[in-house]
Amino acid sequence: MNAPLPGHTVSNPDAVLAPALLHVDNVSLQYRTAKTVVQATHQVSFQVDPADRFVLLGPSGCGKSTLLKAVGGFMKPTEGQIVLDGQRVEGPGPDRIVVFQEFDQLPPWKTVKQNVMFPLLASRTLKRDEAEARAMHYLEKVGLGKFADAYPHTLSGGMKARVAIARALAMQPKILLMDEPFAALDALTRRKMQEELLLLWEEVRFTLLFVTHSIEEALVVGNRILLLSPHPGRVRAEVHSHQYDLHSLGGDAFQATARRIHRLLFNEEQAAAPESIEHFADIRIAY
């Protein structure tokens, strides 16, 4: 599983020795439905380093969202452990802020500014005036300074996603958890948001754990991608994608990596895969 792949020597073995920020060790997760207990992931391990943009990628049912919830502290692993910055994750906390996919993650009774201040005040991180200053700082960063006093229901989907990102960044968490944050947006807005997220990362250098089911989004947003197999989720591979951004879309190397990921995810034989896919559009899953 961890055997270095030929032709992919981009990782520098000497630099990886620094202690990781997030350790996920052999984590198995189960969730209950009314009648059954479903095994979501089976002994998943990975490490996230500071300033990584780490993507969990896999088809529906691979337990990637469940894994993110476990890192967020909303679920307890049935096996293994999750350690963030030397501390075992036991429950939800403001050192790991989650950006959800759903638009109703913003309390509708708070204005945009109050929404960004909310976690700062609720977790008693800052006093009111400091929280306000910081909220405005991050709202300006996501380009919503003018909308500080608007209520969420007056905003578009993309703007709501921006508020949620500003709110998460304002907390300056140890790690930012994003659960398919752009999946409910239209294609053009999604592209714009990916671009803005990368620009913000350039500026702030936060550590990101990002869940998606889109190969394209994973390649663009992440610098490392963990591929998970479905039912239950097991680690299939880790792929580097730091060399790609929105400008590499459709390029040869980008397409080759996308094809490789597709093959790994769907267990196709290496010989059969490359020539059968001609257009980039064919290799997206449920995008």
Add this chain to the structure above:
Amino acid sequence: MNHPLRQEYEVVLEPLSGVTLEREIGFGQRLWQQGWLRKGVILLLLAVAWEIAARLTDNDLLLPSFLQTARALVEGMLSGELPAKVGVSLVVLIKGYLVGIVLAFGLTTLAVSTQFGRDLLGTLTSMFNPLPAIALLPLALLWFGLGDNSLIFVLVHSVLWTMALNTYTGFLGVSDTLRMAGRNYGLKGVRFVALILIPAALPSILSGLKIGWAFAWRTLIAAELVFGATSGKGGLGWYIFQNRNELYTDKVFAGLAVVILIGLLVENLVFATLERVTVKRWGMQR
């Protein structure tokens, strides 16, 4: 290849002139959009129908006309008799209402935090919600004697269960995402209820407050009617009861009108304002 039959083309867009993009709605239409005006017209029609019916019946003892009632109402108001009775009723009402609300929030908070609380709330509401509050008055008189306390006891009973049920339903409707967001910021227990659940469930809570208010108002008037001056001084129900005994039917109607008017005022001023500055402003309710 499937070639389109028609040519491609591009159009250079000139700035539009002479086309109105917005148009003001006519004065009459705007006026008719005012809710108070439409409701006022309905009230006026009802008053006219009442006046006609009374004139046709021509029996002051059975059905005094609208104008006679209005006169009795104005006289009652000016003499200070009606405002005094209303005051007595309202003071008791608000006491019972507030105690009911506080207890309802306590019970619901218990219900969202523990399994035992959930079962307790479920059992108690299904036991007591169908029980008319007024049926407890004889018992309350036995326990608390004649006076405000008996009335407050039945009022609490009439507010508590429906309020708790509405609030709890509202809490259950709060989305998982919002709950997780709240827990994410380290909110727990009472702070979680106060900062996440209550505002998110406000539409249900407000409707619970409205229903509770109506129940309490009804229960109070009924209690005063049936048991007379339970509280010693006598409120609006007692006023209606006494005047019926003395066959001042126009005063009975005036008393009833005051009951209705207070209901309308509270509904349209207090609750409508509450809704406008909260759930409507936040886009949680149309």
